[in-house]
Amino acid sequence: MNDRPETTPKSAQSNKAAKPELRPVVNESGIEIKPLYTAEDVEQNGGFGFLGKPGEYPFVRGIHPLMYRHRPFTMRQYTGFGNPVQTNQRFKYLIANGQTGLNVAFDLPTQIGLDSDDPMAYGEVGRVGMAVDSLRDFEIAFDGIDLDKITVSLTINGAAPQLIAMFLAMGEKRGYDAKRLRGTAQNDILKEFIGRGTWIYPVKPSIRLVGDTIEFCATEAPKYSPVSVCGYHIRESGANPVQEMAYAFCIAKAYADDVIKRGLSIDEFAGRLSFNFNIFGNIFEQVAKFRAARGLWARIMKEQYGAKEPGSMWMRMIAGGGGGGLTFEQPEVNIVRGAYYALISALSGAQTMALCCFDEAYTIPSEYAQRISLRTMQLLTDEMGLADTVDPLAGSYYVETLTNQMRQKMEETMAEVDRQGGIVQLVSEGAVQSQVSSQAYAMQKDIESGKFLKVGVNRYRIEGQEEHEVHMHPYNEEDTRMQVDSLNRIRGERDNGKVKAALERLGADARAERNVMPAIMEAVKAYATVGEITTQLAGVYGRYQEPIRF
Amino acid sequence: MTGRTDRRIRIVVAKPGLDGHDVGAKVVVRALMEAGFEVIYTGLRQPPEAVARIALEEDVDVIALSSMAGSHVPFCQKLKPLLEQAGLSDKLWVIGGNLPRSDHDTLRALGFKGIFPTGSRFDDIVAFIRENVRPNVQEGVK
Numbered sequence: 198m199n200d201r202p203e204t205t206p207k208s209a210q211s212n213k214a215a216k217p218e219l220r221p222v223v224n225e226s227g228i229e230i231k232p233l234y235t236a237e238d239v240e241q242n243g244g245f246g247f248l249g250k251p252g253e254y255p256f257v258r259g260i261h262p263l264m265y266r267h268r269p270f271t272m273r274q275y276t277g278f279g280n281p282v283q284t285n286q287r288f289k290y291l292i293a294n295g296q297t298g299l300n301v302a303f304d305l306p307t308q309i310g311l312d313s314d315d316p317m318a319y320g321e322v323g324r325v326g327m328a329v330d331s332l333r334d335f336e337i338a339f340d341g342i343d344l345d346k347i348t349v350s351l352t353i354n355g356a357a358p359q360l361i362a363m364f365l366a367m368g369e370k371r372g373y374d375a376k377r378l379r380g381t382a383q384n385d386i387l388k389e390f391i392g393r394g395t396w397i398y399p400v401k402p403s404i405r406l407v408g409d410t411i412e413f414c415a416t417e418a419p420k421y422s423p424v425s426v427c428g429y430h431i432r433e434s435g436a437n438p439v440q441e442m443a444y445a446f447c448i449a450k451a452y453a454d455d456v457i458k459r460g461l462s463i464d465e466f467a468g469r470l471s472f473n474f475n476i477f478g479n480i481f482e483q484v485a486k487f488r489a490a491r492g493l494w495a496r497i498m499k500e501q502y503g504a505k506e507p508g509s510m511w512m513r514m515i516a517g518g519g520g521g522g523l524t525f526e527q528p529e530v531n532i533v534r535g536a537y538y539a540l541i542s543a544l545s546g547a548q549t550m551a552l553c554c555f556d557e558a559y560t561i562p563s564e565y566a567q568r569i570s571l572r573t574m575q576l577l578t579d580e581m582g583l584a585d586t587v588d589p590l591a592g593s594y595y596v597e598t599l600t601n602q603m604r605q606k607m608e609e610t611m612a613e614v615d616r617q618g619g620i621v622q623l624v625s626e627g628a629v630q631s632q633v634s635s636q637a638y639a640m641q642k643d644i645e646s647g648k649f650l651k652v653g654v655n656r657y658r659i660e661g662q663e664e665h666e667v668h669m670h671p672y673n674e675e676d677t678r679m680q681v682d683s684l685n686r687i688r689g690e691r692d693n694g695k696v697k698a699a700l701e702r703l704g705a706d707a708r709a710e711r712n713v714m715p716a717i718m719e720a721v722k723a724y725a726t727v728g729e730i731t732t733q734l735a736g737v738y739g740r741y742q743e744p745i746r747f
Numbered sequence: 748m749t750g751r752t753d754r755r756i757r758i759v760v761a762k763p764g765l766d767g768h769d770v771g772a773k774v775v776v777r778a779l780m781e782a783g784f785e786v787i788y789t790g791l792r793q794p795p796e797a798v799a800r801i802a803l804e805e806d807v808d809v810i811a812l813s814s815m816a817g818s819h820v821p822f823c824q825k826l827k828p829l830l831e832q833a834g835l836s837d838k839l840w841v842i843g844g845n846l847p848r849s850d851h852d853t854l855r856a857l858g859f860k861g862i863f864p865t866g867s868r869f870d871d872i873v874a875f876i877r878e879n880v881r882p883n884v885q886e887g888v889k
Contacts, residue, residue, distance in 0.1 A: 394767020
């Protein structure tokens with residue numbers, strides 16, 4: 198696949214003398230890459246007209262004037278397993294090692310709104326993340342952690358209303374003012390229908406719930422970011438980098454439209470919207486992707502939504518992870534991939550960084566693997582000069598040309614989604630799912646045939662030594678039992694009259710299409726469980742029936 | 748039901764448990780269809796009872812699970828007796844996904860003859876199914 202002119206036989210060289218045959222290069226987004234870029238290429242592709250200065254519209258170069266020179270990106274590894282006691286210990290380990298934020302992983306029962314003793318939760322409690330049943334679990338998980346210094350991101354979607362409420366209630370109990378409490382919830386349900394799959398309710402009420410959390414936080418917790426719209430998982434499901442951004446923006450617009458319908462102005466909530474993007478692939482395509490998207494989002498907010506506040510136009514993002522790019526084969530090589538991904542993220546002006554650990558294709562990351570990821574990010578800021586100057590690739594003929602080309606493709610893709618009926622309809626029908634899945638299949642075939650190169654997979658393979666490099670995380674049945682015991686204790690100790698009243702109010706509010714967050718706050722404070730709240734809402738909204746398309 | 752030789756191999760691909768990572772399951776479904784098999788995909792969140800019921804109702808030759816979130820052993824422990832009760836012991840049981848090597852013997856002992864961890868190739872999965880499905884069905888494959 199690689200172009201190697203030096204291996205060309207001498208006779209052929211002397212006959213043809215001049216130009217070597219160049220392999221054609223087309224990036225994943227379908228843009229043909231030239232062997233050389235000059236000022237002319239920039240001019241022919243829109244010039245520098247849409248660049249601006251960092252901290253100024255259209256924010257292509259960054260959302261702040263000084264970026265990392267003022268404050269480096271937040272380091273926020275995805276963490277959580279077993280019960281809240283164990284997870285609290287790992288949080289403290291990471292903070293002691295210099296981590297500056299937390300990013301909480303929940304187990305699957307919690308993510309889809311089941312209590313730990315639900316029969317459907319069998320074998321899954323505490324397995325891929327921390328188990329949460331009630332407010333008590335949040336109290337334990339964040340015990341001893343200063344929420345003014347360490348911001349917390351909750352990777353929760355279907356059960357986000359309950360868990361946002363638990364976070365705010367926990368903060369309040371510890372004396373933090375909800376008006377000043379910072380933090381983020383993923384809470385992007387539309388992408389769960391495309392990839393990741395932790396949906397609970399049908400599409401329409403699911404969007405409504407996202408709107409409820411945004412509306413509630415706009416007044417009650419105005420520093421809290423209730424949604425982090427994820428291109429990440431759409432990319433993991435098979436989307437190319439342009440589709441990743443375009444679909445995410447369509448989804449973000451769907452949430453914004455729901456909130457605007459309630460009478461809020463865009464500037465009352467858009468400043469707290471944020472994004473979560475993927476990073477694996479070609480370095481320059483990724484950097485151009487983020488720069489292009491930053492300008493595009495600013496333009497959408499300003500021109501389509503009439504935003505006036507700069508903060509409403511900011512594409513704030515977490516980036517650095519790229520599970521789809523990591524390999525099961527030769528896992529230690531993933532450390533190096535992770536380092537390149539971190540570099541891309543820093544070159545792209547991410548606000549927050551989280552890396553996939555090298556052992557993550559196998560298991561819950563070990564402390565050792567987590568520490569390597571953390572050190573990878575720290576190297577960039579402390580040794581490698583990535584925090585010294587803003588948007589260091591700006592002005593590169595290649596990067597600026599590609600940035601303009603990528604933005605144009607994103608706009609075309611978004612327009613195509615609208616022409617086909619809009620993102621909500623396409624997701625409801627399973628059309629987006631089908632599209633990205635067919636691309637995932639094509640990519641996998643290209644990897645198996647060697648057309649798309651993966652080091653250690655279709656080149657330079659070493660058979661059968663992989664697992665020696667990885668320490669498997671033990672799954673302990675005892676942790677499940679402790680979690681269920683704790684849940685039963687809560688059910689015995691709490692005021693069940695209060696719980697019942699709060700749940701009844703929740704049902705009534707959901708039926709009347711009032712914002713359900715105040716009732717959920719009341720329920721959570723009375724130690725109602727994740728499962729009880731979900732059951733109550735599902736009684737009104739129903740449950741999602743997945744369209745079987747592949 | 749048995750003795751039919753004029754049909755293609757039928758496979759149910761199921762997503763066991765609560766795991767929502769279905770990229771792998773879906774690409775394998777496409778690969779199996781392209782190889783000429785008839786494939787029934789269950790979608791997400793199938794409890795063991797549903798997998799056994801669908802396998803029986805659809806009269807499949809192969810029961811294939813795709814598990815990415817680590818609960819494969821407890822799930823298969825529950826599924827095994829259900830498949831046996833449904834009279835599906837003679838079918839080919841296979842499993843793919845994030846399956847640590849240390850679990851492979853356990854899965855084999857639970858009746859899973861084919862184990863395809865992350866990194867397995869489509870060709871190998873297809874060849875294994877062709878070689879291991881009961882011969883009377885095998886004859887019908889074009």
